Amino acid sequence: MIETYYAGSYWLARPESAQACARRAERFFHLLGHCDPAWTRWYQTADSFEEARKLQFATDAASFQKLFSEKENRIGDGFTFWLWTGDNLQETSSVNGACGSADPRPPSTCVLKPYDEGLIGQRVLTAPVMTEVLRAMALAWDPEWGVATSYEHQEMITKGDSPDTFVGWVMYFSRLRGKVPPLPAPVRIEPVEDKGTLVTLTPERFTASNPEHVALAARVHELLDRAGLLRPLQPWPAG
DSSP states (O other): OOOOOOEEEBEEEEEEOOHHHHHHHHHHHHHHHHGGGGGGGGEEEOSSSHHHOOOOOOOOHHHHHHHHHGGGEEEEEEEEEEEEEEEETEEEHHHHHHHEOOOOOOOEEEEEEOOSHHHHHHHSHHHHHHHHHHHHHHHHHOOSSEEEEEHHHHHHHHHHHOSSOOOOOOEEEEEGOOOOOOTTTOEEEEEEEEEHHHEESSSSSSOTOHHHHHHHHHHHHHHHHTTTSSSSOOOOOOO
16 A cells, blocks of 8 residues: 655634734744755645646745735635646645634644655655654744545544544644653654644554554554543633
8 A cells, every 4th residue: 555645734713914924924934944955945736737836935924925915825814735746747746734713613724745656755754754744834823733644554443434633643742732741653743843742653664564563553542632632622722
């Protein structure tokens, strides 16, 4: 089974201005570029790959603020973006996000679909890189929760539902959700400044086809759920 992966961060009901969201986006793409050089050049969408490659996007706050002023990038009181990168149509990566809204549903998000083909895919689909991607999301977006895992693993454990939180390959928990308890080896736990905690299940690539990986995820789910860390997302505290 060939598995495809994503990394996403999520939070609810945190109203922010276009300027504030633009500053967060600028910081995220700056940090993402340090995760791998393949994530240093980004493009907007177009009707064809060739046309889109002509639409290079400068990922600074001023460019994002201009993007957020366009009608197609406004949803209610929030702002959206979708950017992609890649040298050919078969090997691409993308980031999409929604931020700034006070509405509790749907959640605000930042989701990276990494390269999953070729040499770049082999390079970025590793525990160290995916951990750094979630760290970048935590530092830039200050989400409540985040996860990097395969779509196949998510489908296996959620049975097609879309729960707010679940156990994946790499996870991030904001300090607002509580303290991460001790977890069994080989799980790695590390802080993200004063914002929250990263949890990495396996040092090798986590796969839904590996029974040992699935069993470890189930055990960690039990421990995190008991600690109250897998409860649904909550509206962001005011103030």
